[in-house]
Amino acid sequence: MENEKERIITPFLSVKDLVVEYTSEGEVIHAVNGVSFALQRGRTLGLAGETGAGKTTIAKSILRILPDYSATIKSGEIMVEGQDLLKLPVKEMQKIRGNKIAMIFQDPMTALNPVLTVGKQIAEAIRLHYGVSKKEADKRTIEMLEMVGITGERFSEYPHQFSGGMKQRVVIAMALACRPELILADEPTTALDVTIQMQVLEMIKNLRNEFNTAMILITHDFGIVAEVCDDVAVVYAGEIVESGSKEDIFIRPSHPYTQGLFASIPRIDSDTKRLNPIVGMPPSPVNLPQGCHFSPRCPRATDECRGEPIAMKELTPGHFCRCFRVE
Amino acid sequence: MSTPKQAKAPTQRLKKESQSLTTFKKVLQNKGALLGMIIICIIIFCAIFAPWLSSYGYADIDVKNMFAKPSWEHPFGRDELGRDILSRVMYGGRFSLQIGFYATAIALVFGITLGSIVGYCGGNVDTVIMRIMDVIQAVPGMLLSISISAVLGTGMIEMAIALGVGNIAPFSRILRGSILTVRKSEYLDAARADNTGALRMITKHILPNSISPIIVQATLGCANVILIASSLSFIGVGIQPPNPEWGAMLSAGRAYIRDYPHMLIFPGMAIALTVLSLNLIGDGLRDALDPKLKK
Amino acid sequence: MWIYILKRLLWMIPIILGVTILIFTIMYFVPGDPTSTILGASATPAELAAKREELGLNDPYITRLLNYLKDVFLHFDFGKSYLTSRSISLELLSRFPRTILMCAACIGIAMLIGIPLGVNAAVHHGGAWDTASMVLALIGVSMPVFWVAMLLVLVFSLYLGWLPSVGYTSIQHYILPCIANSFSSLAMQARQTRSSMLEVIRSDYITTARAKGLSERRVVFGHALPNALIPVLTIAGSNFGKMLGGTVVIETIFSIPGIGSYMISGVTGRDYPVVQGSVIFLAIMFGLIMLLVDLLYAAVDPRIKSQYYRKRVKG
Numbered sequence: 001m002e003n004e005k006e007r008i009i010t011p012f013l014s015v016k017d018l019v020v021e022y023t024s025e026g027e028v029i030h031a032v033n034g035v036s037f038a039l040q041r042g043r044t045l046g047l048a049g050e051t052g053a054g055k056t057t058i059a060k061s062i063l064r065i066l067p068d069y070s071a072t073i074k075s076g077e078i079m080v081e082g083q084d085l086l087k088l089p090v091k092e093m094q095k096i097r098g099n100k101i102a103m104i105f106q107d108p109m110t111a112l113n114p115v116l117t118v119g120k121q122i123a124e125a126i127r128l129h130y131g132v133s134k135k136e137a138d139k140r141t142i143e144m145l146e147m148v149g150i151t152g153e154r155f156s157e158y159p160h161q162f163s164g165g166m167k168q169r170v171v172i173a174m175a176l177a178c179r180p181e182l183i184l185a186d187e188p189t190t191a192l193d194v195t196i197q198m199q200v201l202e203m204i205k206n207l208r209n210e211f212n213t214a215m216i217l218i219t220h221d222f223g224i225v226a227e228v229c230d231d232v233a234v235v236y237a238g239e240i241v242e243s244g245s246k247e248d249i250f251i252r253p254s255h256p257y258t259q260g261l262f263a264s265i266p267r268i269d270s271d272t273k274r275l276n277p278i279v280g281m282p283p284s285p286v287n288l289p290q291g292c293h294f295s296p297r298c299p300r301a302t303d304e305c306r307g308e309p310i311a312m313k314e315l316t317p318g319h320f321c322r323c324f325r326v327e
Numbered sequence: 328m329s330t331p332k333q334a335k336a337p338t339q340r341l342k343k344e345s346q347s348l349t350t351f352k353k354v355l356q357n358k359g360a361l362l363g364m365i366i367i368c369i370i371i372f373c374a375i376f377a378p379w380l381s382s383y384g385y386a387d388i389d390v391k392n393m394f395a396k397p398s399w400e401h402p403f404g405r406d407e408l409g410r411d412i413l414s415r416v417m418y419g420g421r422f423s424l425q426i427g428f429y430a431t432a433i434a435l436v437f438g439i440t441l442g443s444i445v446g447y448c449g450g451n452v453d454t455v456i457m458r459i460m461d462v463i464q465a466v467p468g469m470l471l472s473i474s475i476s477a478v479l480g481t482g483m484i485e486m487a488i489a490l491g492v493g494n495i496a497p498f499s500r501i502l503r504g505s506i507l508t509v510r511k512s513e514y515l516d517a518a519r520a521d522n523t524g525a526l527r528m529i530t531k532h533i534l535p536n537s538i539s540p541i542i543v544q545a546t547l548g549c550a551n552v553i554l555i556a557s558s559l560s561f562i563g564v565g566i567q568p569p570n571p572e573w574g575a576m577l578s579a580g581r582a583y584i585r586d587y588p589h590m591l592i593f594p595g596m597a598i599a600l601t602v603l604s605l606n607l608i609g610d611g612l613r614d615a616l617d618p619k620l621k622k
Numbered sequence: 623m624w625i626y627i628l629k630r631l632l633w634m635i636p637i638i639l640g641v642t643i644l645i646f647t648i649m650y651f652v653p654g655d656p657t658s659t660i661l662g663a664s665a666t667p668a669e670l671a672a673k674r675e676e677l678g679l680n681d682p683y684i685t686r687l688l689n690y691l692k693d694v695f696l697h698f699d700f701g702k703s704y705l706t707s708r709s710i711s712l713e714l715l716s717r718f719p720r721t722i723l724m725c726a727a728c729i730g731i732a733m734l735i736g737i738p739l740g741v742n743a744a745v746h747h748g749g750a751w752d753t754a755s756m757v758l759a760l761i762g763v764s765m766p767v768f769w770v771a772m773l774l775v776l777v778f779s780l781y782l783g784w785l786p787s788v789g790y791t792s793i794q795h796y797i798l799p800c801i802a803n804s805f806s807s808l809a810m811q812a813r814q815t816r817s818s819m820l821e822v823i824r825s826d827y828i829t830t831a832r833a834k835g836l837s838e839r840r841v842v843f844g845h846a847l848p849n850a851l852i853p854v855l856t857i858a859g860s861n862f863g864k865m866l867g868g869t870v871v872i873e874t875i876f877s878i879p880g881i882g883s884y885m886i887s888g889v890t891g892r893d894y895p896v897v898q899g900s901v902i903f904l905a906i907m908f909g910l911i912m913l914l915v916d917l918l919y920a921a922v923d924p925r926i927k928s929q930y931y932r933k934r935v936k937g
Contacts, residue, residue: 069747103830113845117924124844467863467905470867562871581772584775595773
């Protein structure tokens with residue numbers, strides 16, 4: 001009985017104090033600075049924030065596909081079903097990639113190998129993880145293609161023969177081919193035409209529901225967060241500044257940054273004359289400000305904010321905020 | 328009215344200075360390029376100051392001591408006529424370096440001119456001239472140089488022409504490409520709106536765009552010219568004995584390879600070091616000037 | 623696909639014609655009167671004049687050019703040697719197999735050793751192997767081919783006695799020449815492969831391949847290498863041109879009776895039709911090889927292949 005309860009409570013994915021650095025031309029870039037979050041089975045977490053906040057780095061760290069010539073995971077834990085991914089040998093990690101955890105990349109134009117057919121690129125993942133024959137893998141690939149709305153005949157076509165939106169569908173098919181338990185979707189619709197974006201988003205939603213996959217959706221668009229996510233974590237300068245359920249964040253945004261983000265979205269129902277951006281620029285990851293990273297731009301900042309690093313405060317159960325000046 | 332104009336000029340000049348200075352610094356940081364620059368400076372120095380550096384003339388024949396092995400007085404040994412090989416190697420640098428310089432200069436001047444004409448005129452002129460360039464480039468460099476040498480004969484200027492002609496095409500393509508890029512880009516419309524004249528266009532937009540590939544091509548092209556020049560001398564088409572050209576020296580030494588290998592080693596090493604140093608510098612320049620390349 | 627082949631062929635023809643015209647025009651200006659070479663010192667002025675008329679040397683440039691083009695392309699006749707009065711075409715044909723086989727062997731060596739070296743250097747980027755092989759490659763590219771040849775002869779033929787230095791009858795005779803000629807191309811191929819691989823390995827689709835859980839070996843050889851080879855193939859074509867230049871020198875050093883040594887004998891003997899014929903012949907050979915490279919290129923890169931299939935409506 002106790003074990004059953006534990007299994008229900010223990011999240012599928014649990015990231016603790018993740019720190020990731022890049023080195024470039026002698027400078028150290030602090031991309032991720034102590035990020036922690038958890039994700040239950042079947043739930044979708046939105047990692048929201050501006051470009052360069054470190055969201056993609058977090059996702060790539062989970063799969064450990066950061067460029068090893070410049071990036072280092074300095075510390076932290078990434079627990080998946082009791083295993084710390086960061087401590088696994090590479091061979092074990094390779095069994096998980098594409099299989100238990102898969103990634104959908106941002107730019108479909110460059111995510112596919114131009115000299116291999118799309119069918120082959122999908123089938124090789126299936127063959128690798130399921131060990132089935134070529135014929136069987138091809139069959140499943142065609143099924144997968146049809147599921148994303150591409151006719152099976154296009155199996156032996158090359159990526160350049162597909163439009164941007166179709167390419168992204170191929171990428172999605174490739175990610176879902178082995179029925180992963182967790183999908184990392186890195187701004188999957190940002191690079192697409194606005195008209196296609198909704199289609200692809202709908203498709204992702206439907207597939208997620210059908211396979212009951214957990215998902216981390218990286219985006220800078222709160223509209224997408226509202227459509228697709230259950231929980232939200234707002235990322236700023238390599239830290240999570242606020243996290244909670246979708247309702248918590250949308251109805252009661254508490255961190256000054258989150259509030260600033262919502263305030264900057266012009267409303268369609270009111271007569272907006274000027275835009276309301278957040279003052280200033282995100283800090284350089286080489287030279288992060290002391291204490292709260294948002295303090296230089298925060299209207300409520302005090303000296304206390306600029307001293308020690310700020311800890312997360314639980315406002316209501318499940319709703320966390322990295323600020324003690326919450327109103 | 329005059330103050331704003333004055334204020335503009337110094338900052339522009341400052342920006343350009345720091346750009347070439349930073350590039351130069353970047354190249355110096357490249358250890359290979361630094362080594363290359365040191366080597367080529369030594370070679371140039373020896374070539375220029377050979378009469379003072381060598382204790383023997385390059386034509387001083389001493390038949391009694393022919394084929395002498397390397398020793399303290401003659402660090403590179405003596406050749407088949409008793410001449411001091413070290414002196415001959417130092418003097419030989421004059422030929423290779425001059426041919427390299429002149430050939431590259433010819434290729435540069437004609438290439439840039441041709442490329443500019445083609446880029447400016449476009450249309451049929453472009454098609455015809457570029458096709459001619461294609462034909463010239465379709466003949467392997469060595470073969471083209473042999474043919475031209477057959478007509479012109481031996482001699483430094485003749486060789487420079489024979490080698491320079493084959494290198495015109497790359498430069499013309501660089502210029503042409505740069506002009507076409509500037510033409511297509513919005514640069515042009517912005518500049519026109521600014522009332523910039525054609526000369527300004529060239530100096531401010533086209534030249535900066537093409538300077539880096541031109542410098543890289545000139546350095547690497549010079550290395551290639553020196554290599555082919557020595558090959559031509561070796562087979563009897565280029566500079567001939569008794570001139571102490573390195574390729575010619577190797578050709579003469581070939582007959583004595585079995586008994587007196589020292590005649591082969593030093594001139595060959597001189598060619599290799601010269602070409603190597605230019606390749607190192609060219610590579611360093613290319614790495615420093617290519618924005619895409621990051622460690 | 624056939625349209626592509628046809629297009630490339632149509633492109634080649636004017637180039638080959640152009641090359642022939644170019645070389646003919648250059649050699650047209652060679653000074654001196656060849657008739658005395660042909661007939662010897664004892665010929666009378668009348669005989670010389672008659673010979674000049676017979677060879678058409680008094681005709682205007684255009685006539686001579688058109689006659690030459692007609693001879694070369696319609697009758698495959700490159701004329702007669704000034705010194706031996708024998709058919710140049712026959713000589714070229716008899717020497718051709720030797721030269722082409724040697725060049726093929728050299729290209730083979732250059733690619734079989736150079737490409738793996740380059741791949742290895744790229745995969746171990748920044749490591750000792752990378753630095754060492756690139757330094758060696760740079761040195762290799764800087765060494766003149768005739769010097770390499772003579773050093774090889776010095777070591778392997780004269781000191782060690784393993785391989786012969788002169789002759790052309792057995793396979794052993796070809797080992798040193800082929801190594802010497804492929805040295806520089808090998809080095810260039812290694813450098814080119816390395817830089818090509820380095821660029822490809824940073825591409826997004828390589829990250830995608832890793833994210834699928836493929837082994838690093840699969841990523842490098844199945845995903846990266848096919849992409850990296852495309853520019854390498856292009857370079858292989860121009861490498862071949864440099865190799866043809868090297869062949870001329872190598873055949874001279876090792877006394878191998880190929881087209882290269884034939885050309886040199888023409889140069890030293892002032893036998894200009896021989897020089898002209900050999901250069902044009904080799905240039906045409908080079909052109910055809912470039913054509914082959916273009917076709918290979920199309921076979922390897924699907925983006926080119928599919929341009930010429932029925933265009934599917936992009937959906």
